[in-house]
Amino acid sequence: MIPIDFSKQSYIAVKQSYSIAKHTKSKLILMYVTLTNETEKQAELENLAQLTREESGLKVDIVMKKGELYEVTNKTAEELGCSMIVMSLDESAKFKTGLFGGGMTVTKFLTGAPCPVITVRSSDHKDGLKNIVMPFDLSPESREKVSFAVQLAHYYKADIRIVSVFKPNDDEYENKLLPYLQQVKKFIKQEGVHCTNRSLPSTKPAEAIIEYALKNDCDLIIQINQQDLSISERFNGTVGHKVVELSPIPVLNVNPMKRESMSHFSSGM
Numbered sequence: 244m245i246p247i248d249f250s251k252q253s254y255i256a257v258k259q260s261y262s263i264a265k266h267t268k269s270k271l272i273l274m275y276v277t278l279t280n281e282t283e284k285q286a287e288l289e290n291l292a293q294l295t296r297e298e299s300g301l302k303v304d305i306v307m308k309k310g311e312l313y314e315v316t317n318k319t320a321e322e323l324g325c326s327m328i329v330m331s332l333d334e335s336a337k338f339k340t341g342l343f344g345g346g347m348t349v350t351k352f353l354t355g356a357p358c359p360v361i362t363v364r365s366s367d368h369k370d371g372l373k374n375i376v377m378p379f380d381l382s383p384e385s386r387e388k389v390s391f392a393v394q395l396a397h398y399y400k401a402d403i404r405i406v407s408v409f410k411p412n413d414d415e416y417e418n419k420l421l422p423y424l425q426q427v428k429k430f431i432k433q434e435g436v437h438c439t440n441r442s443l444p445s446t447k448p449a450e451a452i453i454e455y456a457l458k459n460d461c462d463l464i465i466q467i468n469q470q471d472l473s474i475s476e477r478f479n480g481t482v483g484h485k486v487v488e489l490s491p492i493p494v495l496n497v498n499p500m501k502r503e504s505m506s507h508f509s510s511g512m
Contacts, residue, residue: 244272244306244325246316249287252331256363257291259493260329261299262371263361266398269326270302271295276315281307313352321357328360332487350484353496354468359391361463365491372399374461378406378452378486379427379440381420384467384499389427391497392465396436401462403431405440406455408448408482417442449485456492465495 245260247253257273264271273295275281275288285307292303306323308315320328330352337348353360377392379385392403407424409416424440431438445451456464466483487494 244274244316244320244323244327245329246274246276246312246331247288247291248275248331249284249291250331250333252333252363255365256329256331257295258370259361259363260327261301263327263398264299264301267326270304271299272304272306272323272325274306274308274316274319276308276310276312278309278311281309311347313347313349317352317355317357325358327358328356330360330362332362332364336488349487350481353484353487354498356496356498359495359497362487362490362494362496365493369462372396372401372462374402374404374459376404376406376452376456376459376461376464376492378408378448378464378466378482379420379424380407380409381416381423382467386423386427387499388465388467388497389430391495393431393434393436395463395465395495396431397434402437402439404455404459404461405438406443406452407440408443408445408451410446411444413444448482449489452482452486453490453492456490461492463493463495464490465497468496468498 245253245256247257257271260271273288273292275284277283288305288307292305295301296303306319308319316328316330332349372395375392375395377388395401396403405424405428407420409420428438428440441455443451443455452464464486466486468483483496487496
């Protein structure tokens with residue numbers, strides 16, 4: 244599913260979905276969401292769907308809904324059994340709730356999504372993947388994204404670049420992390436995927452991950468949404484949410500402990 248607002252950003256999101264839809268034998272669903280009259284852009288949406296069919300060779304459906312974008316997207320994706328949401332983000336995308344709340348933020352949308360979400364912020368489109376960045380830490384969820392990364396790497400014949408960020412001079416954390424990293428790297432290589440790992444001492448982990456991805460010509464960052472958030476993280480967002488907020492590279496966000504969605508992701512819609 245790709246929510247459409249007819250901006251350049253959302254057209255890029257549509258193009259970004261072609262190759263993954265072909266690999267997973269999925270159809271595309273272009274959805275227009277409005278707070279007023281959901282049929283107001285019907286002709287434009289139908290035209291875009293037809294152009295998308297011609298350009299991609301994929302089956303394309305359209306959906307028009309009334310309501311708040313993020314809430315409607317999650318609800319509709321669940322109703323339709325979508326395997327993935329590709330969401331364009333612009334400068335107005337809201338990440339923090341603020342003192343009195345009001346409206347769903349990108350962070351709530353990501354953690355509430357019924358399937359993996361790719362967020363797209365760049366106005367440039369790259370076809371295919373060469374390098375996938377996989378941030379890795381000691382959280383219980385972190386290893387759950389490995390299978391997703393391996394599956395994507397197989398589709399695209401891509402390399403996986405594991406990145407671990409920790410506070411400078413935190414030798415204790417680095418020593419704890421090392422055996423897990425070696426285990427994960429061994430598993431990935433046994434799956435026939437080329438893999439590297441890099442440790443990055445930094446007090447700004449999100450920025451360090453993005454900087455590494457940009458310097459190493461990476462096409463996608465894959466990460467797991469955290470489950471148990473501290474009060475600070477609930478208010479200010481997690482490292483993962485900061486990555487989504489800042490990254491010009493597409494980010495694949497997966498919610499943890501939903502292993503059934505992996506098989507769904509494999510088989511398409």
